Amino acid sequence: DGGITQSPKYLFRKEGQNVTLSCEQNLNHDAMYWYRQDPGQGLRLIYYSQIVNDFQKGDIAEGYSVSREKKESFPLTVTSAQKNPTAFYLCASSDLIGARGIKNIQYFGAGTRLSVL
Amino acid sequence: AQKITQTQPGMFVQEKEAVTLDCTYDTSDQSYGLFWYKQPSSGEMIFLIYQGSYDEQNATEGRYSLNFQKARKSANLVISASQLGDSAMYFCALFRGNTPLVFGKGTRLSVIA
Numbered sequence: 001d002g003g004i005t006q007s008p009k010y011l012f013r014k015e016g017q018n019v020t021l022s023c024e025q026n027l028n029h030d031a032m033y034w035y036r037q038d039p040g041q042g043l044r045l046i047y048y049s050q051i052v053n054d055f056q057k058g059d060i061a062e063g064y065s066v067s068r069e070k071k072e073s074f075p076l077t078v079t080s081a082q083k084n085p086t087a088f089y090l091c092a093s094s095d096l097i098g099a100r101g102i103k104n105i106q107y108f109g110a111g112t113r114l115s116v117l
Numbered sequence: 118a119q120k121i122t123q124t125q126p127g128m129f130v131q132e133k134e135a136v137t138l139d140c141t142y143d144t145s146d147q148s149y150g151l152f153w154y155k156q157p158s159s160g161e162m163i164f165l166i167y168q169g170s171y172d173e174q175n176a177t178e179g180r181y182s183l184n185f186q187k188a189r190k191s192a193n194l195v196i197s198a199s200q201l202g203d204s205a206m207y208f209c210a211l212f213r214g215n216t217p218l219v220f221g222k223g224t225r226l227s228v229i230a
Contacts, residue, residue, distance in 0.1 A: 033217055042208060042221055043162075043208070043220045090160075103150055104212045105167060107164065108154075108162035110159070110160060110161045111161060
């Protein structure tokens with residue numbers, strides 16, 4: 001089945017540790033996104049990528065890093081510089097942003113819940 | 118800057134009744150799109166319905182319809198014949214064409230038996 005796979009479902013981070021959240025899609029989408037959701041809040045954009053080896057910062061990129069070495073994969077690293085990482089992280093993908101006639105419907109993975117030990 | 122406002126933090130509706138979830142938006146662009154997503158307690162975001170700014174008719178998808186009033190910049194979601202499984206968070210989002218979606222803060226809908 002086509003879709004977006006995020007792993008792990010739950011992740012725990014120790015002080016000073018970097019952790020990486022995985023996101024893989026087999027929808028052949030060009031664009032991929034990472035969002036952070038805090039309890040009772042909406043989604044805030046961390047990073048997004050429209051093509052391989054290129055990505056742009058979103059609204060809350062500080063303390064996070066990403067890579068896009070393959071079209072299918074867009075891993076997110078939560079670095080030790082992110083002092084409040086506890087949140088729900090959602091990955092999404094869509095057709096190319098701005099492509100003519102494209103609605104840019106974003107499809108989401110099931111999310112990763114990150115907690116600090 | 119683009120902005121989405123959902124003024125109802127929480128809503129209750131009786132099973133089998135219709136409910137309207139409000140969404141207003143702010144953009145200076147002429148071409149844009151509006152989306153509604155459902156987020157059940159499991160956390161996954163589920164796409165429900167889309168409305169383009171140039172679409173002449175209101176979008177409908179099964180029990181979901183979008184009441185689009187362009188002059189008022191509102192895009193309210195109407196759920197007909199509510200079911201217990203409709204209990205979830207609902208998010209309105211704006212797409213401008215060359216930037217990622219901007220999401221509102223959401224409305225929690227609770228369907229009562």
